[in-house]
Amino acid sequence: MSLIFDGSDEDIKLFLQEAEELMQALDEDIVILEKEGSNKELLQEIFRAAHTLKGSSGMLGHVRMTNLTHAMESLFDKLRKNELKVTAELIDLLLESLDVLRVLSDELITKKESDIDIDSLVNKLRIFIKEEKEEAPSSLETDDFTPTSEDINKIAEAEVKGFGVYDINLSISKECPMPAVRLFQVIEELKEVGELIKSTPSIKELEEGKESFKLQAILGTQEDEDRIKNILKSVSEISDCSVERHSLEEARDADRREADLGIEARGKSPEELKRMQAAVAKTVRVNIERLDNLMNLVGELVINKTRLGRIGHELQENYELGDISGDLNTTTALIGQITNGLQEEITKARMLPIEQVFNKFPRMVRDLARKAGKQVDFYMNGKETELDRSVIEEIGDPLIHILRNAVDHGIETAEERKKAKKPTAGKIILSARQEESYIVIETEDDGRGIDAAKLKAKGIEKGLIGEQEAERMEEKEAFKLMFMSGLSTSKSVTDVSGRGVGMDVVSNNVKKANGSVDIESEVGKGTKVIIKIPMTLAIVDALLVSLKERTYAIPLNMVNEVFRMSKDDVKFVGGDETTLLRGKVLPLLRLSELFKEGQSNIEKDDLHVVVVGYSDYSVGLIVDSLVSKQEIVIKSLGGYLGETEGLSGATILGDGKVALIVDIVSLIARLEKKRRHGSKKEDEKISKLKKAEER
Amino acid sequence: MTEEQKQVEEEQLVVFEVANEICGVDISTVQEIIRMQPITEVPRAPEFVEGVINLRGKVIPVIDLRERFGFEKIEETKSTRIVVVEVGDDTVGMVVDAVAEVLRLPATAIEPPSPVVESVDSEYLRGIGKVDDRLIILLDLEKILSEIERGHLKIMKETAEA
Numbered sequence: 001m002s003l004i005f006d007g008s009d010e011d012i013k014l015f016l017q018e019a020e021e022l023m024q025a026l027d028e029d030i031v032i033l034e035k036e037g038s039n040k041e042l043l044q045e046i047f048r049a050a051h052t053l054k055g056s057s058g059m060l061g062h063v064r065m066t067n068l069t070h071a072m073e074s075l076f077d078k079l080r081k082n083e084l085k086v087t088a089e090l091i092d093l094l095l096e097s098l099d100v101l102r103v104l105s106d107e108l109i110t111k112k113e114s115d116i117d118i119d120s121l122v123n124k125l126r127i128f129i130k131e132e133k134e135e136a137p138s139s140l141e142t143d144d145f146t147p148t149s150e151d152i153n154k155i156a157e158a159e160v161k162g163f164g165v166y167d168i169n170l171s172i173s174k175e176c177p178m179p180a181v182r183l184f185q186v187i188e189e190l191k192e193v194g195e196l197i198k199s200t201p202s203i204k205e206l207e208e209g210k211e212s213f214k215l216q217a218i219l220g221t222q223e224d225e226d227r228i229k230n231i232l233k234s235v236s237e238i239s240d241c242s243v244e245r246h247s248l249e250e251a252r253d254a255d256r257r258e259a260d261l262g263i264e265a266r267g268k269s270p271e272e273l274k275r276m277q278a279a280v281a282k283t284v285r286v287n288i289e290r291l292d293n294l295m296n297l298v299g300e301l302v303i304n305k306t307r308l309g310r311i312g313h314e315l316q317e318n319y320e321l322g323d324i325s326g327d328l329n330t331t332t333a334l335i336g337q338i339t340n341g342l343q344e345e346i347t348k349a350r351m352l353p354i355e356q357v358f359n360k361f362p363r364m365v366r367d368l369a370r371k372a373g374k375q376v377d378f379y380m381n382g383k384e385t386e387l388d389r390s391v392i393e394e395i396g397d398p399l400i401h402i403l404r405n406a407v408d409h410g411i412e413t414a415e416e417r418k419k420a421k422k423p424t425a426g427k428i429i430l431s432a433r434q435e436e437s438y439i440v441i442e443t444e445d446d447g448r449g450i451d452a453a454k455l456k457a458k459g460i461e462k463g464l465i466g467e468q469e470a471e472r473m474e475e476k477e478a479f480k481l482m483f484m485s486g487l488s489t490s491k492s493v494t495d496v497s498g499r500g501v502g503m504d505v506v507s508n509n510v511k512k513a514n515g516s517v518d519i520e521s522e523v524g525k526g527t528k529v530i531i532k533i534p535m536t537l538a539i540v541d542a543l544l545v546s547l548k549e550r551t552y553a554i555p556l557n558m559v560n561e562v563f564r565m566s567k568d569d570v571k572f573v574g575g576d577e578t579t580l581l582r583g584k585v586l587p588l589l590r591l592s593e594l595f596k597e598g599q600s601n602i603e604k605d606d607l608h609v610v611v612v613g614y615s616d617y618s619v620g621l622i623v624d625s626l627v628s629k630q631e632i633v634i635k636s637l638g639g640y641l642g643e644t645e646g647l648s649g650a651t652i653l654g655d656g657k658v659a660l661i662v663d664i665v666s667l668i669a670r671l672e673k674k675r676r677h678g679s680k681k682e683d684e685k686i687s688k689l690k691k692a693e694e695r
Numbered sequence: 696m697t698e699e700q701k702q703v704e705e706e707q708l709v710v711f712e713v714a715n716e717i718c719g720v721d722i723s724t725v726q727e728i729i730r731m732q733p734i735t736e737v738p739r740a741p742e743f744v745e746g747v748i749n750l751r752g753k754v755i756p757v758i759d760l761r762e763r764f765g766f767e768k769i770e771e772t773k774s775t776r777i778v779v780v781e782v783g784d785d786t787v788g789m790v791v792d793a794v795a796e797v798l799r800l801p802a803t804a805i806e807p808p809s810p811v812v813e814s815v816d817s818e819y820l821r822g823i824g825k826v827d828d829r830l831i832i833l834l835d836l837e838k839i840l841s842e843i844e845r846g847h848l849k850i851m852k853e854t855a856e857a
Contacts, residue, residue: 652754
């Protein structure tokens with residue numbers, strides 16, 4: 001079924017933006033609510049969010065959404081008034097409702113009605129509302145007679161017209177055979193003298209045959225109280241009636257909730273208010289594409305700044321220019337400063353607080369813990385840490401997997417924890433902080449920890465490593481096995497983790513963002529996963545090296561050190577070139593061989609080695625010469641060449657030439673695979689020999 | 696030519712030479728034509744991909760059409776040009792011997808590919824255009840370029856298996 005909504009596409013777009021923010025806020029707040037059930041401010045905020053959602057979905061004519069938000073709002077109202085207690089079941093239901101709301105808000109995009117069932121959910125919410133109502137002392141009169149926002153508008157209108165607004169309560173004598181007729185008569189009489197704003201039962205209900213001995217009404221009229229009373233008394237069989245001036249107290253209260261900024265705005269000095277408005281006006285939403293374009297342009301500028309510097313340098317070297325040369329240098333330096341400033345600003349503009357990713361986690365951890373029947377306290381630090389937008393996109397999935405693992409496999413059940421003399425509730429701490437140009441994200445749990453020996457055994461069983469290799473393997477290296485696909489140590493497979501697909505996503509995504517992952521763990525104490533990623537992806541420091549006539553760029557964050565060695569120091573291990581660096585074996589790789597550039601440097605006695613390292617594995621790349629250290633702008637090689645092995649992109653140098661960027665991550669991954677493969681073969685050989693001997 | 700004929704659908708082509716063959720591509724796909732530039736070779740890239748160039752800050756791959764069609768490679772001359780075309784989301788440069796002209800060709804003068812032209816693999820052809828007594832080979836860019844991708848994938852696979 002297709003849906004038609006009131007309001008333009010622009011309205012819907014605005015609504016979706018607002019709704020997304022509100023639902024995200026609700027998501028977080030409801031999870032907090034579970035712990036702080038009586039936090040008045042929190043409840044007020046939640047109520048306001050639900051109320052706003054109800055209002056704006058109503059404006060768009062999204063009936064199902066309005067119905068659901070209305071039910072939620074009523075529930076929050078009960079909570080707010082302390083007539084209802086927060087329970088885990090209630091939170092479950094609210095979170096479920098929130099999920100459904102998301103589906104409903106998607107309907108605004110698809111314009112199709114989803115087959116999600118609203119009514120049963122609304123009923124469930126109603127049950128909660130009703131259940132508690134019986135326990136709580138409820139006031140009989142205000143039952144369902146709270147004025148809606150529409151009524152409030154009408155009341156306000158009536159007041160503007162100079163009408164007095166009255167609350168009318170009356171009862172029909174019980175002996176009356178047809179009370180509806182009498183009530184009908186009363187309503188007709190009231191309409192004669194003024195404007196009937198609201199009545200329960202309404203005319204429509206009466207027409208439909210609703211029986212009632214009571215009437216509640218709000219009337220806007222120019223007559224006074226006595227006159228109204230007289231009119232009412234003129235109708236027979238009325239046993240009791242009251243007419244009071246309508247108290248706008250409650251209505252105003254509701255009205256206040258309606259106004260979004262209202263609550264904060266009221267009670268503040270005009271100056272403060274002005275400042276608040278100014279703060280709002282000072283932010284603009286910018287299309288992400290625009291920021292990307294801006295970043296590209298700044299990238300160009302950085303390239304040309306470098307080029308300008310070179311030209312100036314060359315001029316100074318080769319020509320007698322006198323003063324003008326100094327001028328040129330000063331200007332170039334100045335442009336350099338401006339460019340740096342500009343680059344920094346734009347980089348900052350692209351930064352988002354990691355909050356964007358973190359915010360969905362409390363809810364997720366809570367759900368996971370409940371599903372697994374575990375108790376988990378989840379804490380987050382450093383939500384305000386900022387990261388480039390592109391990095392944020394990469395980091396979400398890995399963190400989900402790490403947290404899932406922590407809840408599913410890390411944290412023990414309450415009984416197990418008791419036995420281990422730990423607090424019954426497990427603890428997971430997610431934190432982010434900046435370290436130089438890196439962001440470090442740590443996930444720490446106090447669960448059962450990882451057993452390195454078990455991991456190794458599993459690795460051997462799955463054929464990922466050889467026995468010999470396993471023996472040699474240090475603990476830290478063994479933890480890394482977790483990142484290989486096809487390895488899972490937990491016996492239980494839940495629907496979210498344990499299938500051994502999660503952790504390789506972690507390492508892949510992090511590598512994609514030029515980052516690294518480390519694991520620290522102690523059996524019985526807990527596990528800490530440390531992700532380190534650069535803040536931005538677009539501009540990096542690089543070491544430029546040359547091979548024959550060609551220049552290649554190696555991201556500086558991958559370079560551990562650079563040294564020179566004599567040809568004689570190259571040792572051969574199983575046909576592969578290696579050398580000893582401070583007593584440790586360092587595998588060597590000729591970049592020229594890798595790139596089939598011909599073996600120009602083989603005769604040279606003096607070899608330049610760039611030690612590149614990813615994680616704990618490093619390799620020495622032999623290059624012809626080192627050129628310089630430079631800031632480079634990473635450019636894609638385009639669709640046709642984008643996936644070329646060994647290369648992660650290209651950059652443009654100061655002289656306008658293109659330099660290719662060496663993909664250290666994939667290079668090392670390949671070498672590591674080869675090494676593992678090799679040692680497995682070795683192991684096989686050894687075991688074959690052993691068997692032969694036994695015979 | 697009468698008015699009526701002018702109304703007939705026509706194509707505007709950029710016409711260039713590759714190894715004595717006259718080729719044409721639809722003008723709307725051509726972004727620009729530039730002089731030969733230093734090309735940075737890309738190791739491990741498919742053979743017919745000459746390398747990449749810096750096109751005002753954008754890095755684009757360049758293919759040699761001579762090599763693409765199996766002709767002998769020649770040293771660049773004064774007339775060598777790079778025709779920069781946009782196909783789909785990608786921008787690719789094609790090295791050609793010379794760029795001749797821009798031509799309007801009525802649709803009626805275009806024939807489907809036939810075995811007449813043997814020098815260029817007929818699968819890269821969109822058709823043959825006839826102007827006076829000249830034959831213009833209309834190139835199917837998408838095919839030529841998608842072949843690059845396929846060739847590329849093949850090479851990748853080979854290296855992976857090796």
